[in-house]
Amino acid sequence: MTIEKDPHHAAVAEENICRAGLSDRVEIRNGLALEISPELQQKFANSFDFMFIDADKENDVEYMKWALRLCRPGAMVVVDNVIRFGGVLDPDSVQRDPGARGSRDLFEFISTHPMLDATAIQTVGEKGWDGFALVVIKPD
Numbered sequence: 001m002t003i004e005k006d007p008h009h010a011a012v013a014e015e016n017i018c019r020a021g022l023s024d025r026v027e028i029r030n031g032l033a034l035e036i037s038p039e040l041q042q043k044f045a046n047s048f049d050f051m052f053i054d055a056d057k058e059n060d061v062e063y064m065k066w067a068l069r070l071c072r073p074g075a076m077v078v079v080d081n082v083i084r085f086g087g088v089l090d091p092d093s094v095q096r097d098p099g100a101r102g103s104r105d106l107f108e109f110i111s112t113h114p115m116l117d118a119t120a121i122q123t124v125g126e127k128g129w130d131g132f133a134l135v136v137i138k139p140d
Helices: 007-019 033-044 057-070 084-089 091-096 098-112
Strands: 002-004 028-030 048-053 071-080 116-125 128-137
Touching: 002 007, 007 028, 033 057, 048 057, 057 071, 057 098, 057 128, 084 091, 084 098, 084 128, 091 098, 098 116, 098 128
Parallel strands: 002 028, 048 071
Antiparallel strands: 071 128, 116 128
């Protein structure tokens, strides 16, 4: 399943999934993840083994809370773009950049949550200096 906010991105995803021969196994939902997630909880609570979060960074803590509801213990959650060109460590950036603040809040949430283990991986490439968090929901 993928949730795409932008209808254009949803159409691109649908085309690629179809081309890969996975249309019968992948569902595309168009809309805001924070609005769609409560619907998913009714049908898919504790069902997912993997979740990839690449959305508005200021809501990363909320997305992680939904991951805890939707993923089963042992699941892997990847959160993209969490280094924010180093802004996550810069107090000035955290004050002026909601994305850096959201990533910082995410790391604080993960570090204090008893069911989560995580690490962040820094990447450097054509998009600059960024990275992702690998989070494991601990088995009971």
